[in-house]
Amino acid sequence: xxxxxxxxxxxxxxxxxxxxxxxxxxxxxxxxxxxxxxxxxxxxxxxxxxxxxxxxxxxxxxxxxxxxxxxxxxxxxxxxxxxxxxxxxxxxxxxxxxxxxxxxxxxxxxxxxxxxxxxxxxxxxxxxxxxxxxxxxxxxxxxxxxxxxxxxxxxxxxxxxxxxxxxxxxxxxxxxxxxxxxxxxxxxxxxxxxxxxxxxxxxxxxxxxxxxxxxxxxxxxxxxxxxxxxxxxxxxxxxxxxxxxxxxxxxx
Numbered sequence: 001x002x003x004x005x006x007x008x009x010x011x012x013x014x015x016x017x018x019x020x021x022x023x024x025x026x027x028x029x030x031x032x033x034x035x036x037x038x039x040x041x042x043x044x045x046x047x048x049x050x051x052x053x054x055x056x057x058x059x060x061x062x063x064x065x066x067x068x069x070x071x072x073x074x075x076x077x078x079x080x081x082x083x084x085x086x087x088x089x090x091x092x093x094x095x096x097x098x099x100x101x102x103x104x105x106x107x108x109x110x111x112x113x114x115x116x117x118x119x120x121x122x123x124x125x126x127x128x129x130x131x132x133x134x135x136x137x138x139x140x141x142x143x144x145x146x147x148x149x150x151x152x153x154x155x156x157x158x159x160x161x162x163x164x165x166x167x168x169x170x171x172x173x174x175x176x177x178x179x180x181x182x183x184x185x186x187x188x189x190x191x192x193x194x195x196x197x198x199x200x201x202x203x204x205x206x207x208x209x210x211x212x213x214x215x216x217x218x219x220x221x222x223x224x225x226x227x228x229x230x231x232x233x234x235x236x237x238x239x240x241x242x243x244x245x246x247x248x249x250x251x252x
Contacts, residue, residue: 037134039146047073048172049130051083051145052123052165053095060084060137060144066091070130070143071123071166073173078132078143083124085147087155087233091124094230097209098122098159105204112189113196120201121162122230125172127154127237156238157230159211161198168217168225172241176220179241180248188216188224188250195226202228215241216248224248 043049053068065088070078083091098120105117131146147155160168171177182188182199189200202213206228213228229242 039131039133039149041129042070042072042078042132043126043129044073044173045128047128048169049073049126049128050123050165050169051081051091051126052121053083053091055095055099057092058082058137058142060142063088064092066095067142070132070145071169072130073169075166075170077166080140080142081132082142082144083147084144085149086152087124087147090232091122091157094122094157094210094232097211098205101205101208105201110197110200112200113192115192115194115197117201117204118194118197119162120159120198120205120228121165122157122159123165123168124155124157124233125169125238125241126150127235151235151237152233153235153237155233155235156242157233158227158241159202159205159230160225160227161194164198164225168227171217171219171223171225174219178218178246179244180216180218180246181244182214182216182226182248186248186250188226188248195224199226202226215244217241218248222251224250 050071051068052071053066056067057064058067060082063084065082065084067082070081102119106119108117110117131149133144133146135142135144189196205211206213210231211228216224216226218224234242
């Protein structure tokens with residue numbers, strides 16, 4: 001075969017390889033590009049919804065965002081939620097600190113009631129409806145909370161016993177529920193149950209991170225749920241739960 005024939009064949013091999021490479025790159029980019037559904041609004045305009053981070057993060061639109069579960073005001077739970085936009089890095093930092101404190105204290109003994117400390121969980125309450133964009137990334141469906149389209153006044157952070165988060169959201173959406181502060185000498189701290197433990201534990205965590213503790217939700221039936229709040233986010237629309245003045249005195 002003459003040299004020109006060899007060069008011609010080599011040229012077509014190179015062109016073919018380039019075409020294949022371009023197709024492969026295009027397919028990879030297509031798989032990594034989120035398939036989007038238009039933004040929808042979930043929840044009640046007058047209700048409280050909550051994002052519960054699970055400690056995992058995802059790279060979305062070039063941002064490192066926390067993932068978790070969204071609990072709606074009607075009790076519906078949406079898994080594979082992503083918090084994208086304002087407070088994303090704050091939520092990651094808050095959750096990491098709660099996790100570190102859990103690692104330090106869970107299993108130790110509450111010096112007030114003699115019971116063992118339990119795992120606490122942070123979560124972020126949104127007053128009103130939540131803008132959500134459904135996306136598919138690498139074949140997995142996610143529900144992206146468009147936090148930049150939520151009024152900062154309508155977002156606040158809380159923490160309580162991890163087994164009570166759903167109850168907490170339900171309580172916030174129950175007419176007649178209110179928040180109250182536990183005084184330093186409250187008998188609640190002496191209760192030898194999880195309620196007494198969590199009440200004191202929220203105060204302990206407040207010494208180590210950007211948190212406050214010693215607050216309770218009081219339900220219409222008299223049940224109380226101890227909790228704490230985060231410094232940020234702390235939207236003014238939720239001041240009834242974050243800047244509490246009323247003192248809780250348990251029935252005698």
